[in-house]
Amino acid sequence: MKNWLLALFAGSAALLFASVPAVAHHGTSAYDTSKLTTVKGTVTDFQFNNPHVMISVETKDDKGKVELWICEANSPNVLTRHGWDRDIIKKGDQITIIGNRPKNGAKTLRLQKVVLSNGQELDPNSLQD
Amino acid sequence: MRNCLMGVILALAAIPASSPSLFAQTAGQQGMARVEPADSTPDLSGLWIRLRDPSHSPINLDFGSAISPMTPWAEKKFKAANSVYRSSSPSTDLSDPIFNCFPPGVPRIYLLNFPLQIVQTPGQVIMLFEFDHFVRRIYTDGRPHDKDAGPLWMGDSIGRWESDTLVADTVSFNDKTTFDREGYPHSDALHLVERIRRIDHNSLVVDLTVDDPKAYTKPWEAKLIFQLKPDWKIMEHVCEDNAGFLDFNKKATQAPKK
Numbered sequence: 001m002k003n004w005l006l007a008l009f010a011g012s013a014a015l016l017f018a019s020v021p022a023v024a025h026h027g028t029s030a031y032d033t034s035k036l037t038t039v040k041g042t043v044t045d046f047q048f049n050n051p052h053v054m055i056s057v058e059t060k061d062d063k064g065k066v067e068l069w070i071c072e073a074n075s076p077n078v079l080t081r082h083g084w085d086r087d088i089i090k091k092g093d094q095i096t097i098i099g100n101r102p103k104n105g106a107k108t109l110r111l112q113k114v115v116l117s118n119g120q121e122l123d124p125n126s127l128q129d
Numbered sequence: 130m131r132n133c134l135m136g137v138i139l140a141l142a143a144i145p146a147s148s149p150s151l152f153a154q155t156a157g158q159q160g161m162a163r164v165e166p167a168d169s170t171p172d173l174s175g176l177w178i179r180l181r182d183p184s185h186s187p188i189n190l191d192f193g194s195a196i197s198p199m200t201p202w203a204e205k206k207f208k209a210a211n212s213v214y215r216s217s218s219p220s221t222d223l224s225d226p227i228f229n230c231f232p233p234g235v236p237r238i239y240l241l242n243f244p245l246q247i248v249q250t251p252g253q254v255i256m257l258f259e260f261d262h263f264v265r266r267i268y269t270d271g272r273p274h275d276k277d278a279g280p281l282w283m284g285d286s287i288g289r290w291e292s293d294t295l296v297a298d299t300v301s302f303n304d305k306t307t308f309d310r311e312g313y314p315h316s317d318a319l320h321l322v323e324r325i326r327r328i329d330h331n332s333l334v335v336d337l338t339v340d341d342p343k344a345y346t347k348p349w350e351a352k353l354i355f356q357l358k359p360d361w362k363i364m365e366h367v368c369e370d371n372a373g374f375l376d377f378n379k380k381a382t383q384a385p386k387k
Contacts, residue, residue: 030213030382050366052374072377077259077364078242102381129190129242 031100031110039069043093048076048086057097071097071109073127082126093117171293173325177333177355178244188351190240191309195351203314203344210312226305230368232263232282234306235299235321236337239353246363254288254295261368267297274300280317294326316343331357
């Protein structure tokens with residue numbers, strides 16, 4: 001009985017610590033941090049500027065409806081120290097962007113992950129504080 | 130009479146020649162610390178980035194459990210400061226001073242994920258922060274706090290050397306900044322002491338003590354660790370040039386379209 005309780009406690013604690021970083025690295029609580037939204041599309045704009053890098057991605061559904069998603073990442077100062085440069089993403093690139101969407105349903109994302117057309121994943125630990 | 134006058138004139142003429150030692154003696158008598166010769170002062174200089182590895186420090190983006198219980202005054206202010214940067218409660222309040230590019234205050238500026246450069250000169254330890262190019266000057270030339278200064282966003286800092294440690298003492302804060310993104314407040318009576326030393330060539334520790342009886346029931350302490358980054362440089366960061374980001378946040382915080 002005691003061992004079972006101990007295991008449950010340890011398991012819960014591990015889960016708690018595992019989930020903290022994802023929330024703790026969030027700067028804005030207007031966003032739904034409980035799940036990630038994945039968007040695949042074409043880059044229409046890449047602003048590698050301070051104070052926040054912004055990526056615009058156009059998606060097209062199977063009915064041909066075009067939607068524009070605006071994504072925000074950390075300062076380029078931080079991103080360049082994690083392997084990014086201003087040429088890492090170009091207009092026309094096919095990319096997958098994964099992030100937190102605002103609770104009001106706007107088509108914007110606070111980026112948590114970026115996968116380039118060649119499959120390279122950019123360092124998720126750098127994208128947000 | 131003439132001899133007496135000559136004597137006075139000669140005595141007056143002699144003063145400039147002897148004045149440096151005269152002033153030095155006076156300084157000593159007033160108890161002002163002398164400037165340490167450069168070769169005996171510890172060297173804190175370099176480009177430093179705060180470590181966020183939990184095994185070194187539990188502090189990532191906020192001071193969390195390090196903070197003492199708040200006074201009723203502070204509780205009220207904490208509830209009102211429901212910043213959009215707060216992780217713990219839903220908020221669309223964009224009034225966090227950092228969001229509007231005001232100075233983050235101290236020690237919050239240490240928590241932002243940008244490096245700082247420490248430059249030491251005789252009489253001053255200068256901290257050049259990458260975040261919006263803020264500067265702190267910690268005067269080590271023995272001067273007292275500036276009684277005419279304040280209230281200040283970044284406080285008025287003086288320091289003294291204790292063996293290998295710079296003990297920085299900061300007062301005259303305004304009450305407009307918070308300690309971290311959670312919005313923990315402080316009053317203008319905040320007295321911050323930082324003990325800063327190099328643990329080894331690549332590591333710097335800041336042991337800070339927050340004493341603010343108006344806001345907290347007892348002083349509290351926190352430890353921040355920094356790593357030397359000799360191959361980094363301080364890059365430009367202009368917080369105010371953020372029209373695109375403001376627009377982005379507006380989209381996220383406005384009411385959904387019906």
